[in-house]
Amino acid sequence: MRLTHAPLRIIIGAFFLNSGLSKRSLEGEAAAGMHGMAVGAIPQLRQFPPDQFAKLLSRSEIALGAALLTPFVPSLLAGAGLTAFGAGLVQLYLKTPGMREANSLKPSQAGIGLAKDSWLLAAGLTLVLDSLAHKRRFT
Numbered sequence: 001m002r003l004t005h006a007p008l009r010i011i012i013g014a015f016f017l018n019s020g021l022s023k024r025s026l027e028g029e030a031a032a033g034m035h036g037m038a039v040g041a042i043p044q045l046r047q048f049p050p051d052q053f054a055k056l057l058s059r060s061e062i063a064l065g066a067a068l069l070t071p072f073v074p075s076l077l078a079g080a081g082l083t084a085f086g087a088g089l090v091q092l093y094l095k096t097p098g099m100r101e102a103n104s105l106k107p108s109q110a111g112i113g114l115a116k117d118s119w120l121l122a123a124g125l126t127l128v129l130d131s132l133a134h135k136r137r138f139t
Contacts, residue, residue, distance in 0.1 A: 001071045002134070008123050009078060013068030020061025026054040041095035042088065079127025086121030089114065
């Protein structure tokens with residue numbers, strides 16, 4: 001891990017680790033609500049029952065958080081994971097009704113929380129692109 005990547009990786013990694021750990025016991029209505037919102041944006045997730053989806057989401061967040069926090073995991077790999085997760089969240093924002101103002105990308109009041117997840121996509125892309133540019137300069 002490059003020192004310049006440490007602030008992004010530590011802060012976002014800690015956030016993901018905490019988020020994943022807090023979802024470990026998600027069941028019932030809470031899992032169903034989260035699953036329903038995800039299925040609205042990514043219909044393929046319908047194949048997972050809500051409780052199984054919640055466990056998968058929890059484990060994914062824990063794994064991503066751990067990868068970001070572990071210094072020997074290359075930033076290219078950690079950034080690729082963050083980019084994929086961030087892209088899924090942006091898709092959720094774009095496809096969930098009521099998250100945006102009509103005919104606009106501007107978030108509605110209800111969509112501000114999801115719109116902010118676009119920063120995770122940008123952070124992931126930054127790690128990936130910087131890693132690729134750094135490799136190109138020294139090879």
